[in-house]
Amino acid sequence: MLSTQFLLTALVVVLAPGTGVVYTLAVALGQGRRAGLWAALGCTFGIVPAMLAAMFGLAALMHSSALLFQAVKVAGVAYLLYLAWQMLHEGGALGYKKTQRPRRDWLSPSAARC
Template identity: 55%
Template sequence: MSPEFLLTTLLVVASPGTGVVVTLAAGLSGGWRRAVAAAFGCTLGIIPHMLAAITGLATLLSTSPLAFDILKIGGIAYLLWMAWTSLKDDGPLKIEAGDPAQEKTSGTLRVIVNAVALNLLNPKLPLFFVAFLPQFMDPEGPDAVGQLLVLSGIFMALTFAVFALYGIFAATLRDRLVRQPRIVVWLRRGFAAAFVGLGVKLAGTTV
């Protein structure tokens, strides 16, 4: 494993995107536990794309505009749905006074499911695995699948760590937001705009 792979992966993971927005929203609304749950969900959502890269499905996706567009439309629709729910009082950015540790398990599960779904419907991830990871594989290595699993595992570990840090940082601001309802309203609008922007960006993505 090269230092270049670690540095490049860290830059890719830390770049603002869907996962960052989701974990920030989770940390602000539900504290550090919900932020970690969101990071975990984003990481779980990577696994199907990793398996697709190993089995060759990702290659098929990269060469089939129709399959790519179907997945892209699903991703755009889900991002727009997240934008709409972000504006609602009982949406993912519902911030209430009290101890986040007392939140219901169903709320945490919803965060995980949303995070998994967002990554599952991201057509850029399978293309990333096909185009990015092979650059750091040893062409003379005896086990290509094993190399891909190791690189994917490192990518997932860094994804979880970076996203969790983003979310935990956001959670430290939660108590202040509880006392500032106007700021909460603008945060909801900001996150809604971010989800719409990500949807527009995804719409412009091509194979």
């Protein structure tokens, strides 16, 4: 028999949008319907590696081997650090250059006089 707590939790999980939904909506609103469809397709196919790992028993193998699981975690951390490094040294909005000085144009004219 289903409990009330389970049904309430399931309702919250179903109603709350996930990161894929938020990303797809943001792309669709910002760049149009076609880009939104490509974003939805990309989010859908992004699930395939995890699904294949579960189908072939790799999840059970990593669950039983602490060393293998630790190696996968370390590889994931290294990849995320690499992505962060690339983002910081790209030249976009989050880019960082040693010659940059702080911008003061966000200050109001009255605050700039102080």
